[in-house]
Amino acid sequence: MKKDIQVKPAEGKLGVLCIGLGGVASTLIVGTLMARKGLAKPIGAFSQIGKMRVGRGAEKQYLNVGDIIPMTNLNDVVFGAWDIFTDNAYESALYCQVLKREDIEPVREELEAIKPMKACYDPFYADNLLNPEFGRVPDPVWAKPEDTRWNWAQALREDIRNFKQENSCDRVIVFWIASTEYYIPRNDAVHGSLATFEAAMKADDKMNLPPSMIYAYAAMMEGCPFIMGAPNLCVDIPAMFELAQKNNLPIIGKDFKSGQTMMKSALAPTFKTRLLGVEGWFSTNILGNRDGQVTDNPMNFETKRISKSSPVEWILEEEEYPELYSNIYHKVKINYYPTRKDDKESWDNIDIFGWMNYPMQIKVNFLCKDSILAAPICLDLMLFADVALRAGMSGVQHWLSFYVKKPMTYDDERPVHDLFQQFAMLKNKIRELGGYEPDQELD
C-alpha cells in the first residue's frame, strides 16, 4: 500500500457554520441530528451509506468510505448559522415545510439551540427576500449594521472565532447555503488577485463584492474551508484561489447538483456515447420555496441559468462533433409557483436525432423535493471538505465536482460534468487518500 497524502485523524469537534438557515440548511441539520440518534437514515449520502471497491484482483474488497479514510463522526458535528430571519433551526424547519413535524420534534431541543447570528446582508443581491408580495419578510431584518465590506469581514471573523471557542471546535467549515445572488461578472481589476480584492474591500466596492465573497474571505482568514452551494461567483475568482493556496485551505463550488441537472449530467453522456445528435433541450421548473422567490428576479435567475446550462454545453462537445451538437437550442427556465413550496417539478423535452437524421423526443418529468435531494449532498460536501482540510489539500477540490452543477476549475482547465466520470474521480481520490492505487475500473 502506498500512502502519499496523510489524512490527519478526525479528532475533536467539527463546527459547520451555515450561511443561510432556510430550506436546505434546516433539512440538512434535522436529518443529521435524526441520523445520529438512529431515528432516520442518511439516504443519498455516499459518506454514510456508500460502499466502494478498493484493491483489485485477489486484493479486491468493498468498504464504506469511513473504513478507507478517517471521517468525522456525526456525533462530533456542531452546527451554527447566520441568517436575516431570526428563526432558529426548529422554527425554520417548520416554516419551510420540507419535513413533517413528526420528523422534526425528536430533535427539537437541539434545533432550538441553533440560533442564527446576524447576517451580512445587502438587499441589492437578494431583494425579493424583502418583498412582501412574496409573503413573509424578515421582521426585524437580522443583519449587521451597514458598514464597509472590510469591516463586515472583521465582524464575521469575530463571529467565527466566538463560535469556535464557545463550542470547543477543533475545526470549522463555512458553508454558503443562502440565496442565489444577483448576477455579477468576474472583474479581474478587482477579483484578479488577493491584493486588488482586499483594496476593493477597504474602498467598499459594493458593486464588485457581494456578501458571499465577504463571508468566504472571512472564513479563509480564520482557517476555514469554504463551500459555495449556490451559483454565486464568490470563490470562483483568482483572488480566492490565491487566498486558499496561501492559507492551505480547500474551496469547493458551486451550486448543488441535485435534481434536474443531476438528470442532465447523466443523460447527456448517454447521447454522446451513442453518438446521437441533440437539436433542442427545453428545461423548465416550477418551484415555490424561498429559493424560487429569490430567483424570480431575472438577475438572480441569470446566475442560476448559467450554472444550470453548463453541463449540457460541456458534455456535448460541439468542437468534437459539430454535426451532432453545434445547433442545440438550450432553454432553461424556473417559474416561481408558491403552491408547490419545496416540491419542485421539472420538465425536460429533449429533441434528439439518429440514423439518417431521423428525429426523436425524450420527456423527463421529475417530481422531486428540492431540499431532500440537496441535504445528503451538503452532508457529503461538509465531511469531505473536512477530509481535504485534514489532508492539507488546498485550493479547488476537483474531486468533489460530483456534487455541483458548475464545477470550479482554474482558468486553464476543463471542468468535468459527466456524472459517472465525476463519480470515478471521487472514488479515486478516496482510494488515494486511503493509501490505495487509483484505477480505471468501472465499479
Ligand SMILES: NC(=O)c1ccc[n+]([C@@H]2O[C@H](COP(=O)([O-])OP(=O)(O)OC[C@H]3O[C@@H](n4cnc5c(N)ncnc54)[C@H](O)[C@@H]3O)[C@@H](O)[C@H]2O)c1
Ligand atoms: N435545494 C436544492 O436542490 C438546491 C440545489 C442547488 C442549489 N441550491 C441553492 O441552495 C441555496 C439555499 O436554498 P434554500 O432552498 O435553502 O433557500 P432558502 O431561501 O430557503 O434559504 C436561504 C436562506 O439564506 C438566507 N440569506 C440570504 N442572504 C443571506 C445573507 N447575505 N447572509 C445570511 N443569510 C442569507 C435567507 O434569508 C434564507 O433563509 C440557494 O442558493 C439555492 O439556489 C439549492
